[in-house]
Amino acid sequence: MRCSGDSAAPLPSRFGGESGANGKQTNPLNRARQQAVVGLALLVPAVLSAAGNPAAGKALFEGKGGCLNCHSIDGHGGSVGPELDKIGLMRSQELLRLALVDPSAEVYKEYLTVVVTTKRGQKVEGVALNEDDLSVQIRDAQGNPRSFLKDDLRSVRRENRSLMPSAAGKMSATELDDVIAHLHRLRGPAPPIGPRTREPHRAYSEIGFLDRIGRDEEERPDTLVNSLEIRAGATVAEIGSGTGYFTWRLARAVGNSGKVYAVDIAQDRLDRTAASVAKHASGNVQTVLGAESDPHLPEGALDLVFIGNAYHEFSNPEAVLAAIKRSLKADGRLVIVEYAEGYSFSERDRSPRMSIDQIRSEIEAAGFEIDRVLEGARLLHTVTFTKAGN
Numbered sequence: 214m215r216c217s218g219d220s221a222a223p224l225p226s227r228f229g230g231e232s233g234a235n236g237k238q239t240n241p242l243n244r245a246r247q248q249a250v251v252g253l254a255l256l257v258p259a260v261l262s263a264a265g266n267p268a269a270g271k272a273l274f275e276g277k278g279g280c281l282n283c284h285s286i287d288g289h290g291g292s293v294g295p296e297l298d299k300i301g302l303m304r305s306q307e308l309l310r311l312a313l314v315d316p317s318a319e320v321y322k323e324y325l326t327v328v329v330t331t332k333r334g335q336k337v338e339g340v341a342l343n344e345d346d347l348s349v350q351i352r353d354a355q356g357n358p359r360s361f362l363k364d365d366l367r368s369v370r371r372e373n374r375s376l377m378p379s380a381a382g383k384m385s386a387t388e389l390d391d392v393i394a395h396l397h398r399l400r401g402p403a404p405p406i407g408p409r410t411r412e413p414h415r416a417y418s419e420i421g422f423l424d425r426i427g428r429d430e431e432e433r434p435d436t437l438v439n440s441l442e443i444r445a446g447a448t449v450a451e452i453g454s455g456t457g458y459f460t461w462r463l464a465r466a467v468g469n470s471g472k473v474y475a476v477d478i479a480q481d482r483l484d485r486t487a488a489s490v491a492k493h494a495s496g497n498v499q500t501v502l503g504a505e506s507d508p509h510l511p512e513g514a515l516d517l518v519f520i521g522n523a524y525h526e527f528s529n530p531e532a533v534l535a536a537i538k539r540s541l542k543a544d545g546r547l548v549i550v551e552y553a554e555g556y557s558f559s560e561r562d563r564s565p566r567m568s569i570d571q572i573r574s575e576i577e578a579a580g581f582e583i584d585r586v587l588e589g590a591r592l593l594h595t596v597t598f599t600k601a602g603n
């Protein structure tokens with residue numbers, strides 16, 4: 214007997230489900246509730262959660278909140294739910310609130326609740342561990358691994374809900390803010406910051422590669438740009454616009470009241486950018502011919518600088534980053550999208566890949582601070598930064 218429902222592989226990769234921007238399955242039954250919670254979250258917490266007390270939240274997390282029964286931090290705690298070492302980088306405060314108040318609203322596929330019913334009528338709930346021809350293994354809500362012979366079972370179901378109990382009604386508003394403040398600070402160890410060890414690649418992607426069939430499926434550009442939550446009217450620059458693949462999507466995001474500067478160091482690329490913008494978006498894009506060490510952008514003017522699969526090709530990244538820092542407004546963001554390590558397009562593919570730590574150490578060394586790691590397509594790392602010392 215196989216698990217029924219959509220439970221093909223017992224332990225799919227964490228990034229396997231091509232679902233929401235944060236990689237999770239959205240439970241349709243809960244969408245209305247989720248919107249209600251997000252609505253609330255948007256109305257109230259900006260002020261409240263800023264007031265949350267992270268030390269009190271930590272005490273609650275480790276003590277009466279019972280969170281360590283199921284979650285681990287720095288290798289300590291349970292493993293029913295995901296490790297939370299870097300959760301503050303992975304989730305906004307609104308998503309953290311949603312995870313606590315309505316855990317079933319969005320659940321990773323591998324954490325959907327498995328319900329095992331034996332022929333004698335005993336029911337056990339847990340998360341999937343393993344399945345073979347003869348048996349099923351789950352981890353129950355107390356953290357114990359449990360193994361069942363399929364011959365002894367009446368059914369195995371995977372249900373679209375979380376094993377995590379909701380904090381709603383259990384925690385006061387203040388306690389909730391405190392726990393969120395604590396989770397928001399969990400960012401894992403910072404990578405060593407130092408001079409760059411990587412040699413600049415000095416390559417230039419071929420047009421055929423940039424326009425390849427299947428790129429949308431691989432990179433999910435619409436999800437990516439949506440997940441940046443760019444406000445209408447924003448001023449954005451894209452450095453390395455290439456064939457305009459991301460440019461027109463950014464142009465749509467800022468709308469007619471916004472502006473996009475599309476920078477490249479080759480005029481033929483800028484012509485291609487302009488052509489794809491003309492096809493898909495309106496006239497709010499200005500192309501800018503940049504130099505290898507200077508993107509030629511206005512100072513103190515930008516809400517966001519976007520670099521999509523181009524940073525590893527910069528021949529003088531330090532100079533470009535210094536110029537970006539000058540051109541961003543005080544609260545501006547820098548977005549780096551890079552192909553993830555371990556992913557190769559073909560046998561001949563020798564272009565460099567960067568790990569999140571490598572991206573962090575180079576960008577942070579230039580006077581930026583990590584803000585978020587956005588989940589999206591599995592072959593890309595998307596990391597956002599703000600200016601350090603804000």
Ligand code: HEC
Pocket residue numbers: 274278279280281282283284293294295300303304309312313316317319320321324340354355375376377378380392396
């Ligand atoms: C009975 C086990 C259990 C307990 C107790 C528990 N959790 Fe969870 N938690 C889970 C599981 C399973 C998931 C993954 C499914 C989901 O997203 O709800 C999860 C998910 C989460 C997530 C979302 C993680 C992500 O990657 O988005 C956060 C944040 C979280 N828990 C925080 C907490 C906090 C804080 C507490 C204590 C107040 C707590 N949990 C208590 C089982 C538990």
